[in-house]
Amino acid sequence: MKKILFIISLLLPYISFAQMDTSEVHSKITDVTVFYKGAQVSRNTTLNLLKGQHLIVLKKLPAELSEQSIQVKSIANAQILSVKTQSSSVTVKEKQPIKDMQKNIEEKEQKIRVLLAKQQVYEKENQMLWDNRLLGNEQKGLTVLQLKEAADFYRNRMNEIALENLRIQKDIKDEQESIQVLNKKINELKADIEKTYTEILVTLDCEKAISSNIVFSYFVASAAWVPYYDFRVEEVADPLAIVYNANVFQSTGEDWKNVKLKLSGNDPLLKTSRPELYKWYLEQNSKQTVTRESYSLDGSAIKGKVTDKSTKEPIAFANILLMQNGKQFAGTTTDFDGNYLIKPIQPGYYSLKCSYVGYKPMQMNNILINKDKLTFADISIEASSVSLETFEVVEYKIPLISRDETSSGSTISREYIISRLPGRSPESIAATMGGVQSRKEESSLITTNFISNDLQRNVSNLEYVIETPYSILSDGKDYAIRIKETKMVVDYHYLAIPKVDADPFLMCNLINWQNLNLLDAKYNIFFKGTFVGESVLNTNEASDTLKLSLGRDKSLFISRTGMKEINDKKINGDNIKETIGWNVTVKNTKPYPIHITIEDQYPITERKSIDIKLNETSDAKVETQTGKLSWDLLLKANERKELKFNYTVKYPKYIGINAD
Structure with missing residues (x-):
C-alpha cells in the first residue's frame, strides 16, 4: 500500500499537468540585449485562454539557454504558478515533410532517367539519318524532285531532333536544380532533427478568459559584441570625426531576424554580490586576493571548411553542431564555399558533428577550445547513397602549422592587447611623448546618428539602444553596425623626432573625453580619407585629456x-x-x-x-x-x-x- 501511495505521489504532478488545458505555442524574437559575453533574448507570443489553469509550452528554444535566467512577465488577470524547463527534439509529425520531399526527389530522379532515355533514342535516330544521307545508287540517280523531298525530310527531322534534345536538356537541368533545392531544404530540416531544444513550461491560473501577449526572456552565452571606432581627420583646422561602430556575432542556433538590438557594456557573468573581508593571519600567508576576468575582444572561436573526401570540393549548407558533454552547445551551416564559423565559445573540450544529405555523417571528438584563441577544424565527409544515422567518429588533431597569429599566440584579452600590442615604432613613440598644450574651455560636440539609436546610462555601464531593426544570423560572422558620428573640436599638434623618423606625426588631445562615452576598443585612423593605421584605446589609463596619435603627415x-x-x-x-x-x-x-x-x-x-x-x-x-x-x-x-x-x-x- 505504501509503495502504491509513493508511486501516486510521483505521478501526481504529471496527472495534474494532464488535467490542465495544454497549449503548445511558438514565439517570435522581438528584442535582444547583447553583452560583451552573452545575450538576453526576449520573445513574445499571443495567448487566448479560458478561465482556469493552463499549461503553456513555449517550444523550440535554444538548448544552451540558462534556466536560472528565465523571466516571464506578469499577465493581467492571470497568475503565474510555476516556470519549468525540459529538453525536447523534433517529433515524428515534424519529420513527415522530409519523407515527402525525399519521395518528390525520387520522382524527379525517375523523370530524369526517362528524359535521358528519350535523349539516347533521339541521338540514335539522328545517327541513323546521318548514316543514310547518301541517296540512290550508281545505276540510277534521283530526280530533282526526289532530291528536294529527301533534303526537306532530313532537314526537318534533324531540326526536330535537335530542338527536342535542347528541350530535354533544359528539363533535365530544371529537375536537377529542383533536386538541389529540395536537398537543401531536407538538410535544413535534418539539422533541426539533430538539434535538441529547450521547452519552457509555464503554468497559469486565469481569473477569467484572457487574450494577451506572454513576454519572456532568457540568457544565452554564444553571443557577443565588440566596439570599435573610426577617427577621421580631413584637415587640421577641421573638427575630429569619431564614428562609433560595433561588430555583433552569435552562434546560438537561432537567427535574430528584424529584432530591436541593445548593446550593453555590462558583463552578466560577473558576480553582483558585494565582496567580503576575511581574517588575515599574517603568519599563515593568507593574504586575500581578488581575481578579475578580463574582457575578451573577440572571444574563443572555431572555424574550418567542409569538403568532399574524394573530390576535395567544398560542400555548401552542411550542418555543423558543436557538442559538449553530449549536449548541443551551438550550431551553424557552411556557406557557399564550405566554410563555417562558430563564435563566441566558452573554453573547454567539445565534439563537432557534421552531416549533409547524401554523405556519411561525421563526429570529431576532443577538440580543445582555448581562451580567446581561434581553433581550426577542417572536415572531409564521404559520399554515400544510403542514408546513415550513425556518425563516423574521429579524433581531433592539432594542425602542425597554425594559419594565423590568433590561433597560436597568447590570449587576446583587452588588457593584453593594450599592454602588448606591437606598435609601429615611431607611432608608439609619438603616442607617449610630451609637448602637449591643452585648451581650458570645454570642447563642443556635434553628433549625427547613422541609425535611430538612444544612449542609456544605467547604474553600472553604458547601453546603446538601436531602434532600427537588425538581423543577426547564427553563423558566427561579424555583423557591423554603424551607430553614430560625433564631431569634436580638438587640439591638433604635430610631433616630430627627426633622429628616429623624418616624418612628423599628427596628434590630437580630446578634452573632457568622458562626455563621449568611449569604451576600451580598437580604433582605425583615417587622414584625408586614407587609412593610416590602427591602435587600441585604453580609457583606464587616460586622464582628463585623452591623447591620440593620428598617424604620419608627409606634407611637412x-x-x-x-x-x-x-x-x-x-x-x-x-x-x-x-x-x-x-x-x-x-x-x-x-x-x-x-x-x-x-x-x-x-x-x-x-x-x-x-x-x-x-x-x-x-x-x-x-x-x-x-x-x-x-x-x-x-x-x-x-x-x-x-x-x-x-x-x-x-x-x-x-x-x-x-x-x-
Missing part, C-alpha cells in the same frame, strides 16, 4: 643634418674631446598655422670619467636627467625654422664610444 618638411663647421675631434694626452652639432630644419607647408613639437637628445652618462657639456640649444627645453631636448613651435603658413644644438664629450682613449 623636416630635416636633420650634421654641422660640419662645428664637428671636431681632438686627442689631448690620454683623453679624446669631441664636439658634435646638429641642425634641425622644419618648414610649415600648410596654408594655415600649425603647432609642432620637435624632440631630440644629447647623450648622458653614469661614468665619472666621461664629461658631457651642452653648448648650444636654440632655446630648447632641456631635461638633464634624460638628455631630452624639446622645442614647442607655432609656425605660420610657409614659415621655416632652424634649430641648432651642439655638445662636447670628453672621455678616456680606452673607452670606445659613439658620441653622435
